[in-house]
Amino acid sequence: MKFVDEFRNADQAHALAAKIASLCEPGRHYKFMEVCGGHTHTIYKHGLEDYLPESVELVHGPGCPVCVIPMGRVDDAMHLAAEPDVIMTSFGDMMRVPGSNGSFFDAKASGTDIRMVYSPLDSLKIARANPGRRVVFMAIGFETTAPSTAMTVLRAAAEGLTNFSVFCNHVTIVPAIKAILDSPDLRLDGFIGPGHVSTVIGCRPYEFIAADYGKPVVVAGFEPLDILQSIYMLMLQLSRGQATVENQYTRVVPWDGNLVALRAIGQTMELRPYFEWRGLGFISHSALRMRPEYAQYDAELLFKVPGVRVADPKACQCGEVLKGVLKPWECKVFGTACTPETPIGTCMVSPEGACAAYYNFGRLSRQRVKEVTRS
Amino acid sequence: MSTPGWVDAALREHEEQAARDAGAGPLQPHPRDERNPGAPQPAPGTVREEQVLARIDRARRSRPRVKEPRITMSHGAGGKASRTLVEAVFLDAFRNPLLEPMEDAARLEAGGASLALTTDSFVVSPLFFPGGNIGDLAVNGTVNDLAVSGATPLYLSAGFILEEGFGLDELRTIVTSMRDAAERAGVQVVTGDTKVVEKGKADGCFITTAGVGLREPGRLLGVATAQPGDTVLVSGPIGDHGTTIMLARGELDIEADIVSDTAPLNGLAAALLAVPGLRAMRDATRGGVATILNEIAAEAGVGVLVREDDIPVRTAVRGAAELLGIDPLYVACEGRLVAVVDGAQADEALAAMRAHPLGAGAASIGQIIADPPGAVLLKTAFGGTRIVDLLVGDPLPRIC
Amino acid sequence: MCLGIPGEVVELVADQPDLAKVDVSGVRRMINIGLLADDPPKPGEWVLIHVGFALSKIDEDEAAAALEFLEGIGQAYEDELAALQESMIE
Numbered sequence: 001m002k003f004v005d006e007f008r009n010a011d012q013a014h015a016l017a018a019k020i021a022s023l024c025e026p027g028r029h030y031k032f033m034e035v036c037g038g039h040t041h042t043i044y045k046h047g048l049e050d051y052l053p054e055s056v057e058l059v060h061g062p063g064c065p066v067c068v069i070p071m072g073r074v075d076d077a078m079h080l081a082a083e084p085d086v087i088m089t090s091f092g093d094m095m096r097v098p099g100s101n102g103s104f105f106d107a108k109a110s111g112t113d114i115r116m117v118y119s120p121l122d123s124l125k126i127a128r129a130n131p132g133r134r135v136v137f138m139a140i141g142f143e144t145t146a147p148s149t150a151m152t153v154l155r156a157a158a159e160g161l162t163n164f165s166v167f168c169n170h171v172t173i174v175p176a177i178k179a180i181l182d183s184p185d186l187r188l189d190g191f192i193g194p195g196h197v198s199t200v201i202g203c204r205p206y207e208f209i210a211a212d213y214g215k216p217v218v219v220a221g222f223e224p225l226d227i228l229q230s231i232y233m234l235m236l237q238l239s240r241g242q243a244t245v246e247n248q249y250t251r252v253v254p255w256d257g258n259l260v261a262l263r264a265i266g267q268t269m270e271l272r273p274y275f276e277w278r279g280l281g282f283i284s285h286s287a288l289r290m291r292p293e294y295a296q297y298d299a300e301l302l303f304k305v306p307g308v309r310v311a312d313p314k315a316c317q318c319g320e321v322l323k324g325v326l327k328p329w330e331c332k333v334f335g336t337a338c339t340p341e342t343p344i345g346t347c348m349v350s351p352e353g354a355c356a357a358y359y360n361f362g363r364l365s366r367q368r369v370k371e372v373t374r375s
Numbered sequence: 376m377s378t379p380g381w382v383d384a385a386l387r388e389h390e391e392q393a394a395r396d397a398g399a400g401p402l403q404p405h406p407r408d409e410r411n412p413g414a415p416q417p418a419p420g421t422v423r424e425e426q427v428l429a430r431i432d433r434a435r436r437s438r439p440r441v442k443e444p445r446i447t448m449s450h451g452a453g454g455k456a457s458r459t460l461v462e463a464v465f466l467d468a469f470r471n472p473l474l475e476p477m478e479d480a481a482r483l484e485a486g487g488a489s490l491a492l493t494t495d496s497f498v499v500s501p502l503f504f505p506g507g508n509i510g511d512l513a514v515n516g517t518v519n520d521l522a523v524s525g526a527t528p529l530y531l532s533a534g535f536i537l538e539e540g541f542g543l544d545e546l547r548t549i550v551t552s553m554r555d556a557a558e559r560a561g562v563q564v565v566t567g568d569t570k571v572v573e574k575g576k577a578d579g580c581f582i583t584t585a586g587v588g589l590r591e592p593g594r595l596l597g598v599a600t601a602q603p604g605d606t607v608l609v610s611g612p613i614g615d616h617g618t619t620i621m622l623a624r625g626e627l628d629i630e631a632d633i634v635s636d637t638a639p640l641n642g643l644a645a646a647l648l649a650v651p652g653l654r655a656m657r658d659a660t661r662g663g664v665a666t667i668l669n670e671i672a673a674e675a676g677v678g679v680l681v682r683e684d685d686i687p688v689r690t691a692v693r694g695a696a697e698l699l700g701i702d703p704l705y706v707a708c709e710g711r712l713v714a715v716v717d718g719a720q721a722d723e724a725l726a727a728m729r730a731h732p733l734g735a736g737a738a739s740i741g742q743i744i745a746d747p748p749g750a751v752l753l754k755t756a757f758g759g760t761r762i763v764d765l766l767v768g769d770p771l772p773r774i775c
Numbered sequence: 776m777c778l779g780i781p782g783e784v785v786e787l788v789a790d791q792p793d794l795a796k797v798d799v800s801g802v803r804r805m806i807n808i809g810l811l812a813d814d815p816p817k818p819g820e821w822v823l824i825h826v827g828f829a830l831s832k833i834d835e836d837e838a839a840a841a842l843e844f845l846e847g848i849g850q851a852y853e854d855e856l857a858a859l860q861e862s863m864i865e
Contacts, residue, residue, distance in 0.1 A: 003821065004780075007842075012845045015848045016848055118827060119826045145826060147810055148828045199779075229841075248841075250840070250841065251837040251841055260810050
């Protein structure tokens with residue numbers, strides 16, 4: 001596959017790993033956070049951590065937009081889906097997220113009309129094909145996905161569709177990073193910046209991380225070599241005492257982002273004053289909702305949602321795992337009460353969550369892996 | 376605002392389980408019990424990852440129970456939920472020595488003959504897809520379950536559940552396909568049944584089959600016999616059927632030149648049976664090759680190490696899988712088998728498969744290892760290693 | 776929501792400037808290229824696809840430069856390895 005296979009070359013990986021190792025100062029421990037769930041997935045899927053020296057640690061951040069949706073919002077979505085004439089449409093990732101009374105998957109089993117879609121445009125198609133029903137699209141994702149929702153709403157408006165609406169749960173990445181940076185119990189040396197969010201918002205929004213907090217940021221692609229190269233670039237900055245924002249993913253990410261996309265978001269959506277993030281609490285100006293001019297596409301206004309706040313379970317330590325303070329196996333309920341089949345908290349809910357990724361892919365001590373694969 | 380009841384119930388259940396496991400050896404107190412929340416992170420090495428992994432291991436080995444009050448699509452996906460359902464509900468109720476091995480076919484002795492008996496149901500949607508239809512699946516699928524059990528497939532039964540309004544032409548096409556498939560496989564449909572249900576109660580046509588074959592007496596095949604040093608082989612590129620079906624459903628608006636791999640494997644299986652070091656064969660269907668590898672690891676108490684680079688996948692299947700964010704290892708096949716053979720005879724087995732038209736794409740994909748028992752490891756093309764666990768849920772296209 | 780896949784634009788749709796057909800390893804799908812309205816892609820160009828939309832064009836020059844860097848690293852590594860091995864022979 002072009003633009004994919006070339007970035008998965010094992011020899012070059014060894015070379016990069018050697019270069020990373022050569023930059024490690026003796027006695028120093030390095031911690032880099034990758035914010036984006038897609039990066040967490042790549043790291044585990046390709047066993048990237050096997051390449052890194054012991055002193056370089058990757059901390060998995062809150063970049064999984066499915067994982068951070070609070071249970072109360074899931075309950076709201078389930079309520080919407082249960083309305084008699086509603087067809088709820090959702091991405092696959094959302095299907096197994098548990099609310100207070102089960103997930104979309106469970107509701108589907110009880111007869112609720114919930115359909116999985118690959119694109120919000122598919123949802124629009126369903127609306128066109130079912131004029132007597134009201135179709136709701138469960139919009140989730142960071143700034144990567146918000147433009148697609150925005151364009152879909154604009155399309156619906158252009159076509160004069162009256163039976164399509166969006167339950168908007170888009171969140172923005174910068175406030176989450178800031179919440180992490182302001183966290184007292186955290187020690188990070190740098191950030192592996194989100195690759196696809198940056199195609200929309202560009203690289204400028206991360207400048208405050210370098211300028212105000214003194215941490216280097218490298219915006220990274222999603223192939224294993226992209227991530228290794230980004231770690232190398234971070235190490236180089238640290239070795240030179242630098243803290244700037246760099247773009248490793250230049251083949252895809254424009255420094256200024258995508259203006260058409262930003263305009264589409266700006267036209268249809270606005271920032272909520274605050275939004276609750278599962279595991280991180282309330283963060284101001286961190287999520288989007290439909291603008292008043294597009295109220296007829298806002299499911300929260302068209303329907304009455306309970307809007308009940310459901311607290312994170314006491315036993316759940318997702319907040320600390322999300323901030324990188326705890327490793328997945330350090331959570332008291334990891335792997336026992338909380339598993340991918342029976343997830344309690346956000347980190348286990350989606351395959352991108354740190355706990356799910358570790359459970360599904362990385363759940364073997366490195367020592368054993370070395371013994372086993374020494375061939 | 377209190378926590379949902381199901382979370383408290385899950386926690387309580389695990390505390391009770393942990394108390395029951397107390398006999399399995401003392402677990403050191405979790406450092407979090409002795410620290411205040413919000414204190415700085417534990418120093419490296421304080422919490423022993425191994426202890427937690429051991430705790431998880433015990434949790435995974437505990438008695439399977441189905442907690443959901445209703446069947447969900449996960450129960451049919453061929454992964455964890457399917458297995459739990461079968462073990463906790465069906466095996467538990469019907470338990471007997473012939474059922475317990477839970478191989479693709481049951482091994483029976485009756486009237487002095489060594490037989491294999493299998494049953495299968497076919498509910499595929501859409502009924503017609505590139506490469507075949509439900510009828511082909513019904514015959515080939517049943518033949519294959521018998522073939523991988525080391526039996527010569529002989530006789531099939533075919534039960535039809537037809538939806539009111541289903542077209543006779545479509546039914547005739549399906550039945551003609553079944554006749555042709557049976558001829559190709561060298562079996563006969565000797566008995567059947569027909570039922571009709573009201574509109575909406577069956578997706579056009581469901582087919583249930585049973586198959587009987589003759590075994591070599593005394594030849595013991597089974598995944599439980601896999602041993603460290605054995606080689607794992609696959610008969611051709613994986614994921615063709617499942618991908619074809621996903622695309623044929625039309626919801627994803629994707630076009631590709633992929634067709635179902637449905638085929639009768641008895642000829643190929645017979646070629647492998649001639650290899651003395653053959654331990655087991657399995658038909659890779661729902662849940663894909665990954666499910667079979669996990670079954671081998673679990674039943675034999677061994678580890679399985681496969682190499683991503685060596686697993687054959689057609690380019691278009693890989694492309695579709697990347698686009699949708701699914702892993703071909705978990706995608707269903709309908710004409711592929713996985714074989715475990717003594718390492719010493721691996722080359723012979725591979726040659727035997729490649730000599731057969733259905734085995735032209737056969738490959739050696741990995742080996743059986745002693746440790747870690749019960750785990751399937753994948754050495755990525757990139758050189759790192761990861762676990763390939765049993766599928767959770769359905770391989771729904773991933774977005775992220 | 777990060778899954779983005781590179782695909783080649785193979786066909787534009789005459790009366791629908793917002794749509795294009797892309798090819799990903801022989802698999803084809805219609806996607807919306809409205810987000811690239813300022814600089815629409817032409818057949819033969821590559822785009823990053825996410826939930827049915829093209830988010831960005833893939834800059835082949837930058838990709839080539841990235842690969843060159845990686846190959847350079849790989850070569851330097853091999854040279855070093857070779858040097859290491861030679862020095863070990865003594």
